[in-house]
Amino acid sequence: MTAAPSIQPKFLTSRHDLGVVAVGFSGGQPKAGVDAAPIALIEAGLIDQLKEELEYNVSFDGQVHNYAEMLPSEDPDHRGMKRPKFVSAVTREVSEQVYSHAKDGKLVLTLGGDHSIAIGTISGTARAVRERLGRDIAVIWVDAHADINTPETSDSGNIHGMPVAFLTGLATEENEETFGWLKDHHRLSLKKLVYIGLRDIDSGEKKILREHGIKAFSMHDIDRHGIGKVMDMALGWIGSDTPIHLSFDVDALDPMWAPSTGTPVRGGLTLREGDFIAECVAETGSLIALDLVEVNPSLDQEGAAETVRAGCSIVRCALGDTLL
């Protein structure tokens, strides 16, 4: 039996209030099955643990949204993007759901879904925090990938490789139906973005990271300095007076710990390093939102239970489970 976390939240109304959004969405990439992740995580007991062991008052409508009714009748490629209208409509809806929790000062946990859903989650918290506290948020993006392709630099056309470009305004669109709904109040500053765990970055993305001087700690940096020093540097860059949204792609972990994911890359974080990142963010008291994405139980089925377990572990650590 674990005792409740001892975190002192700096930007939330209460230590105990948690909004959960379950996004069973796979339209940002081509592989089916990532939409089943929220159910798998919930069936593994995640939400019950948050209620019973970590003593959160969980607001959750009990629904895993699959957004099938939002599927547009036609959705042709646009600037090379696949399913642009569908992803735009779903992320817009997710943005509203996350916003409605965050505007009340609740911590928000979103269970994905592929990483395109971060267009919704981060825009939702950015807007709520601006309205509620008059501040900008920071984002810690833990991932093997940078997901900062613009439609033009992307080789795949998969929108789960583009969320950061849309959130930061590197990619923009006029049409409301294809991300034109993203306004300034939804956006994230490139200076408030920190990456951890990168090891598979497209050449166009490398150029973007360099040209904009984006703060990024690759696996190379983690090998060189150790995860402890990297977390000190990452959190030092953000500073102690900024609310943090943690967006955790399970493929940041080595496939040894999280094999069931759409774009696995070898040479990743150990589960302990992933948990440590989450614990360090929890310890700051600045966490306002957490995404866990890209768990796909139908890939590498022998590894699915392991991957789900790893995902649950990351979430519990970020919510304070392992802090004294």
Ligand SMILES: NC(=[NH2+])NCCC[C@H](N)C(=O)O
């Ligand atoms: N969220 C992810 N797993 N993203 C993988 C992106 C892979 C590649 N960079 C692309 O643009 O398609």
Ligand SMILES: [Mn+2]
């Ligand atoms: Mn990834």
Ligand SMILES: [Mn+2]
């Ligand atoms: Mn990702």
